[in-house]
Amino acid sequence: MRFKKLDLNLLVALDHMIELRSVSAAADKMFMSQSAMSNALTRLRDYFDDPLLVQVGRRMEVTPRAESMRLAIRDILVRIEATIDSQPEFRPEESTRTFNLLLSDYSLRVLMPTVFRLIDSQSSTIKLNLRAQTELPQVLLERGEIDLLISPEMFISDDHPASLLYQDNYVVAAWAGGKYGNVTMDQKMYETASHAVMVPPNAAKSYESALLALAGIERQIDVKTFSFTNLPHLITGTDRVATIHARLAKLVAQQAELVTYPIPADLPPLRQMLQWHAYRENDPGIIWLRGLLEQAVAELD
Incomplete structure (x- = not known):
């Protein structure tokens, strides 16, 4: 698809190159050859009339023009992903959707065994990808790389909706x-x-x-x-x-x-929060999973 003569698929490639500061790493992430990713970068440079990424020593750095577009490109892609993933109705017993959750090993031990038991009790066919806590978890949420974040209140983002999941001492x-x-x-x-x-x-x-x-x-x-x-x-x-x-x-x-x-x-007390991207506020799948987590907490309590 093209918009103002720009192949929009190139924005995905540019997003990965800006994030990773590497043509080869972006190619691996998109399951492309390095030559194909280099060709994508050449086309982007021609379109924007800017080098976008330049070699500095042993690594690549983004140009001011690329940095100025970074947040806007990611916002566009996250909005598109949220629109595609969101279905009018969510049936957990039929869905094969993969949900990405970011949480600590503490939440993994205390909460998730009950969550998995509830998933099985509903004969759900969803998939879960549990990712380890990072220093800046809100960055992954902003990028749309995780669907739900379970984190202490002080580490969540002010820019996205959240709810109190449970408290602990x-x-x-x-x-x-x-x-x-x-x-x-x-x-x-x-x-x-x-x-x-x-x-x-x-x-x-x-x-x-x-x-x-x-x-x-x-x-x-x-x-x-x-x-x-x-x-x-x-x-x-x-x-x-x-x-x-x-x-x-x-x-x-x-x-x-x-x-x-x-x-x-x-x-x-520790206030353990549940957070999701603002673009997924009305996503039926996210709403279902949030409810499941809240049900698991109720059983723990």
């Missing part, structure tokens, strides 16, 4: 057979104990770390890991403690031989 977890197996956990003990913590990708600060910092709490951190769900098991058999979600602690307390204590600080 943090607790101090310790091995029942260790030094902190039967104590009164006060702030001094909490701060001087040896802690195991989860550190998100790119060394970003986790939500509970941000809350503790705001409360003026400093921890003695001796172990860092990439996963919330392995924290309880890492402290079993040791004198370390971990700050974990109460829902997660309840699930693994017996298996990991844990005791839990309230955090010795006045922390607000």
Whole structure:
């Protein structure tokens, strides 16, 4: 299809090249040969009378003209994708649609087993692609690469609709057979104990770390890991403690031989939000999946 003599298929190629800053990587993502993608770039350069991507050292950088078009191109493509994906009626028992969800390993462990059970109880034929949490999850939502985002309230976008999925609190977890197996956990003990913590990708600060910092709490951190769900098991058999979600602690307390204590600080609860792109507000498939997630939370509660 052409618009003002521009092949609109070239916009998809340009979108990928701008995002990836690479002709070869864009070709791989679109299942094209590198020569075909290079040809697409040549045609785009001729049309816009601009190089669009230029070689700088070992990598490519976008020109000011390409950068000025980046958001508009992505917005057009997301709007088109949303229009195509949205059907007047959604039948989960007949649909083979793939939904992309972005969530943490904590939500994966606490919530998703119930979601999968509900999907099977409805004889649904949908597919789910569960993607790991990233430092800037709202970017993937903006790009239309995920359908739903499950994330703490502080990490969601102000530009798209969202709803509260559930709340949780943090607790101090310790091995029942260790030094902190039967104590009164006060702030001094909490701060001087040896802690195991989860550190998100790119060394970003986790939500509970941000809350503790705001409360003026400093921890003695001796172990860092990439996963919330392995924290309880890492402290079993040791004198370390971990700050974990109460829902997660309840699930693994017996298996990991844990005791839990309230955090010795006045922390607000974790508000776990569900967010979707504004263009998919009335998408029957997204509405159905949102309802399914809310039903799963109701069963957990």
